[in-house]
Amino acid sequence: MTYNFTVSPDFNPGHISGWFIFNTWLQRAINEEIHLELYNSAHEQRKAIADDQVELIYANPYDATALVRDKGFIPVAQAGNKTDEAIIAVNQESPILNIEQLSGGTRISSTDDPDVRMMCMIMLEPAGLNKSNTITTQRDAYILIAKDLLKNDADIGFFLEETYSELSEMTRKQLRPIVRSQIHVIHHLLLVGPQLAHKKDKIQSSLLSMADDSKGAGVLKSLDFERWVAVEQEEAEFMIDLMDTLAE
Amino acid sequence: MKNMTPDDIPGEYQEHMFNYHDGTQRKVLFTNIETQLPEGRLIVSRTDLNGLITDVNPSFIEMSAYHKDELIGQPHYILRHPEMPSAAFNDLWSTVKQRSKWHGYVKNLRKDGGFYWVYATVIANIRNGAITGFTSVRRRASRTKIDESETLYQTL
Ligand SMILES: Cc1cc2nc3c(=O)[nH]c(=O)nc-3n(C[C@H](O)[C@H](O)[C@H](O)COP(=O)(O)O)c2cc1C
Numbered sequence: 001m002t003y004n005f006t007v008s009p010d011f012n013p014g015h016i017s018g019w020f021i022f023n024t025w026l027q028r029a030i031n032e033e034i035h036l037e038l039y040n041s042a043h044e045q046r047k048a049i050a051d052d053q054v055e056l057i058y059a060n061p062y063d064a065t066a067l068v069r070d071k072g073f074i075p076v077a078q079a080g081n082k083t084d085e086a087i088i089a090v091n092q093e094s095p096i097l098n099i100e101q102l103s104g105g106t107r108i109s110s111t112d113d114p115d116v117r118m119m120c121m122i123m124l125e126p127a128g129l130n131k132s133n134t135i136t137t138q139r140d141a142y143i144l145i146a147k148d149l150l151k152n153d154a155d156i157g158f159f160l161e162e163t164y165s166e167l168s169e170m171t172r173k174q175l176r177p178i179v180r181s182q183i184h185v186i187h188h189l190l191l192v193g194p195q196l197a198h199k200k201d202k203i204q205s206s207l208l209s210m211a212d213d214s215k216g217a218g219v220l221k222s223l224d225f226e227r228w229v230a231v232e233q234e235e236a237e238f239m240i241d242l243m244d245t246l247a248e
Numbered sequence: 249m250k251n252m253t254p255d256d257i258p259g260e261y262q263e264h265m266f267n268y269h270d271g272t273q274r275k276v277l278f279t280n281i282e283t284q285l286p287e288g289r290l291i292v293s294r295t296d297l298n299g300l301i302t303d304v305n306p307s308f309i310e311m312s313a314y315h316k317d318e319l320i321g322q323p324h325y326i327l328r329h330p331e332m333p334s335a336a337f338n339d340l341w342s343t344v345k346q347r348s349k350w351h352g353y354v355k356n357l358r359k360d361g362g363f364y365w366v367y368a369t370v371i372a373n374i375r376n377g378a379i380t381g382f383t384s385v386r387r388r389a390s391r392t393k394i395d396e397s398e399t400l401y402q403t404l
Contacts, residue, residue, distance in 0.1 A: 099287055123288055126287065126390050127390065128390045180288050184305070
C-alpha cells in the first residue's frame with residue numbers, strides 16, 4: 001500500500017524540494033511507499049483530509065486540532081527549533097508605531113493561513129479591532145502581503161514570523177514589525193493517521209535519530225530544521241486545548 | 249494560604265479579608281498600581297479539578313509577581329482581586345463544568361498588591377471523555393472593555 005503524506009500549505013515555498021528530499025529519506029527509513037502531495041491551498045488540503053486521502057501530515061496547529069480530535073491522528077514529532085509566531089507589520093513610513101494607534105477601518109492584508117490570522121486578530125483586540133470593523137484582503141503568498149504594504153494598498157500585514165524573516169532584505173528594510181507574538185507553545189506537528197498508526201514508533205525513532213547520520217542531517221538542513229523532537233499525546237492535547245481557547 | 253504582608257507592598261495599600269469557597273480565609277493588601285500585559289503575549293495556566301494550579305507559563309509568573317514554586321499546587325484564587333465579584337467566578341465554574349467555554353474580563357491581584365486586567369478564556373480538558381482539569385488563556389484587553397467591566401462589576 002502507498003501512503004499519502006502532505007504538508008500544511010503555509011510552508012515557505014523555498015522548502016518544497018526539502019519536503020521531497022525528506023519524503024525519499026523517510027520511505028527508506030521505514031521501508032514503506034509514501035507519496036508526497038502538496039496542495040496549493042488550505043481549502044484543497046482540507047478536502048483531501050475530509051476524503052481520508054491523507055495518512056501522514058506535517059500540520060499547522062489549526063489543522064492539527066481537527067486531525068487529532070476528530071480524525072484520530074496521533075502526534076509523532078515537532079521541529080526542535082520552531083514555534084509558530086506571528087508578526088504584524090506596516091510600511092516603514094507608516095505613522096503607526098503600535099497596535100493601540102490603529103482604529104476602525106484598518107485595511108489588513110493576510111493569507112488564508114488560519115493560525116496566523118487567528119493570532120494576529122487576537123493581537124488587534126487591544127485596539128478594539130475585529131472582523132466587523134476591519135477590511136481584509138486575502139492573498140495567496142506572504143510576498144504579496146509585503147507588496148500590499150509597500151504600495152500602501154493595506155495598512156497592516158499579517159505574517160508568519162518565519163516567512164517574514166525570509167523576505168528579502170530589500171523588502172524587509174521597507175517594512176516595520178509593530179508587534180510579534182510570544183506564545184512559545186504553538187507549533188506545527190507531524191501526525192500519523194489511523195491507517196499508518198502501526199508505524200508510529202518506527203517513524204518516531206527514525207526521526208529522532210535523523211540528525212545522527214550525515215544523510216539525515218543533510219535532509220534536516222534542507223528543511224531548515226535543527227532536529228525532530230518527540231511529541232506525546234498529552235503535549236499535543238495541551239496545545240489543542242490552547243488553540244480551542246483562542247478560537248472564536 | 250498565608251496573609252499578604254506589607255513588606256511585599258510598595259507604597260500605600262488597602263486591606264481586604266477574603267472568605268474563599270473552601271472555607272479558608274486570607275488577608276490581602278492591594279494598591280492602585282496597574283501593570284499591563286505586553287502586546288503579543290498570552291498568560292497560560294492549568295488547574296486540576298479543584299482549581300489547584302498545576303502548570304503556569306513564563307508570562308503568568310511575570311505578571312503575577314510570584315515565583316513558580318509559590319504558585320504550583322496553590323488554589324487559583326491566589327490571584328483573586330477584591331474588586332472582582334464572586335458572581336463572575338460562579339459563572340466560570342458552572343460553565344466549564346458543563347464543558348462549555350467561559351470568557352470574561354478579569355482583574356487579577358499581584359503579589360505586590362498591584363493589579364492587571366486580562367480577557368480570559370477557560371475550558372475543560374477532556375481526555376477519553378472525562379474532564380481531567382482546566383486550562384485558562386488570558387490576553388491583553390482593550391481599555392474600552394476594561395472600563396465597561398469595571399462599571400459592571402461595581403453593580404454586582
Ligand atoms: C483554569 C482556571 C483559571 C482561573 N483563573 C483565575 C484567575 O486568573 N483569577 C482569579 O481570581 N480566579 C481564577 N479562577 C477562579 C478561581 O478558581 C476561584 O474560583 C476564584 O478566584 C474565586 O475564588 P473563590 O471561589 O474561592 O471565592 C480560575 C479557575 C480556573 C478553573
